[in-house]
Amino acid sequence: MAERGILERATFAPGxxxxxxxxxxxxxxxxxxxxxxxxxxxxxxxxxxxxxxKGAIFGEMALIDDNPRMATARALEGTTLIVVSRTLFTxxxxxxxPFIRGLLNIFAENIRNMSKKA
Amino acid sequence: MAERGILERATFAPGxxxxxxxxxxxxxxxxxxxxxxxxxxxxxxxxxxxxxxKGAIFGEMALIDDNPRMATARALEGTTLIVVSRTLFTxxxxxxxPFIRGLLNIFAENIRNMSKKA
Numbered sequence: 001m002a003e004r005g006i007l008e009r010a011t012f013a014p015g016x017x018x019x020x021x022x023x024x025x026x027x028x029x030x031x032x033x034x035x036x037x038x039x040x041x042x043x044x045x046x047x048x049x050x051x052x053x054k055g056a057i058f059g060e061m062a063l064i065d066d067n068p069r070m071a072t073a074r075a076l077e078g079t080t081l082i083v084v085s086r087t088l089f090t091x092x093x094x095x096x097x098p099f100i101r102g103l104l105n106i107f108a109e110n111i112r113n114m115s116k117k118a
Numbered sequence: 119m120a121e122r123g124i125l126e127r128a129t130f131a132p133g134x135x136x137x138x139x140x141x142x143x144x145x146x147x148x149x150x151x152x153x154x155x156x157x158x159x160x161x162x163x164x165x166x167x168x169x170x171x172k173g174a175i176f177g178e179m180a181l182i183d184d185n186p187r188m189a190t191a192r193a194l195e196g197t198t199l200i201v202v203s204r205t206l207f208t209x210x211x212x213x214x215x216p217f218i219r220g221l222l223n224i225f226a227e228n229i230r231n232m233s234k235k236a
Contacts, residue, residue, distance in 0.1 A: 060224055104218065
């Protein structure tokens with residue numbers, strides 16, 4: 001990723017929780033190196049929803065709403081993440097083409113509405 | 119909207135269809151002036167899903183998938199639209215911050231998956 005300025009990074013050892021289901025969420029993350037497992041407690045059982053690999057984004061719903069984390073994210077190996085706070089996100093949005101920004105708003109709104117119905 | 123370069127525009131008289139349910143779709147639109155009614159045929163009846171006013175975007179799903187239009191869009195009054203083709207969208211995306219671009223991809227993917235389940 002071509003990024004300017006100073007990015008906040010965080011490192012995790014294998015097995016470390018990045019966040020836990022039910023936690024309040026303020027940041028999204030980009031996997032710079034390593035891998036992250038997303039686990040959700042369904043009827044008392046831990047179900048792996050997916051693995052997030054290098055370059056991928058997770059935790060992004062924290063940027064568009066105030067709901068608690070819907071799943072737990074855990075480092076599968078030594079992992080470095082780029083932390084995208086709401087503040088950084090807002091700054092990035094301000095520099096974004098208005099059409100793209102409008103599209104992002106519509107998509108976020110659709111996801112919110114569809115999630116309510118689900 | 120602060121836009122640079124030459125934008126394609128299209129004008130419609132009251133009652134004109136912009137696109138019809140079932141049409142293939144290649145463009146999204148921004149309402150520059152006027153208003154647009156979105157109508158869907160549900161069990162043989164025309165149901166108004168919403169009114170799109172100045173500054174708002176519609177038809178945006180055409181930019182992310184090849185599905186036919188899910189509803190009809192019709193000018194309610196004399197209406198001027200900014201036409202955003204896939205080509206223009208791709209050019210805008212190329213200039214967008216990689217994190218914002220990644221987010222847009224994730225959201226589009228979520229909407230696609232949720233739509234399949236609905």
